[in-house]
Amino acid sequence: MSNFAIETKNLVKRFDGFTLGPIDLCIPRGAIVGYIGQNGAGKSTTIKLLLGLLHKDAGEIRILDEKNPKSMELKDKLGVVFDDLLMPEEMTFTDVEKFCSKVYSKWDKARFHRLREHFHLPEAQMIKHYSRGMRMKLSMAVALSHTAEILILDEATSGLDPIVREEILELLLDFMQDENHTIFVSSHILSDLEKIADYIAFIHNGKILFMEAKDELKENYGICTLSDKDVKNIEETAIIGKRIHAFGQELLVKRDLIPKGIALQKPSIEDIMIYFVKGEKRR
């Protein structure tokens, strides 16, 4: 059994004017990996390739040692939440329950109803009358009720209020109580990932710039504000990106390449993402 829940090797997808990859991703079992990147960087394309919703042009994908993302076994083991509920609008909660009990071989009806109560979802109302938050809660309830081992979430918390997001983050952490469980989650809400992710994978223009443990990222990089003169004493390879101010420059730097005595602050994931993108021409 591989230590990785999800693995890609040289994964490539070409669209007119955009190429994803080659992408090598290794998502360890038992980890939450946050997938970040600008609009159009390739996050959803990666996720659709993993789920077999798009055909790859080259490379390999393995999920729980399975090469065919559409295998029946994987369908049970993968819980998927997109940024909207992909169910016919005329369905009610009860219809969704009936449908899922046929689709998933290990459907847990009792858990689905416990989640309904937890989320206060009406049973008889049609989905089209659900609010965005209710739709996402229903989607989460489905993903968590078929004994999945991996959850893949694509912008699942976008457009939700902070209270609903917090409820969903709690459920994700609860899901991770089982050490064999894994979550791969794309999000623009970096503060959410800051709270729950073990690793951050950063995609930019279709390429993975890094995948690192979140804590190491914060240890390995630092932010400092220096005068233009002091910046000249720092080697260029230490500087990831900079913002020019009237009084000097704010830099994101590699800590181990910075002379002792310069005060460094811990960056947020947002800082790291912004500096990597804005500073790319200077690296």
Ligand SMILES: Nc1ncnc2c1ncn2[C@@H]1O[C@H](COP(=O)(O)OP(=O)(O)OP(=O)(O)O)[C@@H](O)[C@H]1O
């Ligand atoms: N079916 C498609 N046909 C052609 N181009 C596509 C298709 N799907 C995605 N693309 C292109 O691939 C690129 C990556 O899109 P993708 O949706 O993967 O980005 P993303 O990182 O998920 O962005 P966002 O954060 O805005 O959701 C974009 O340039 C997009 O226009």
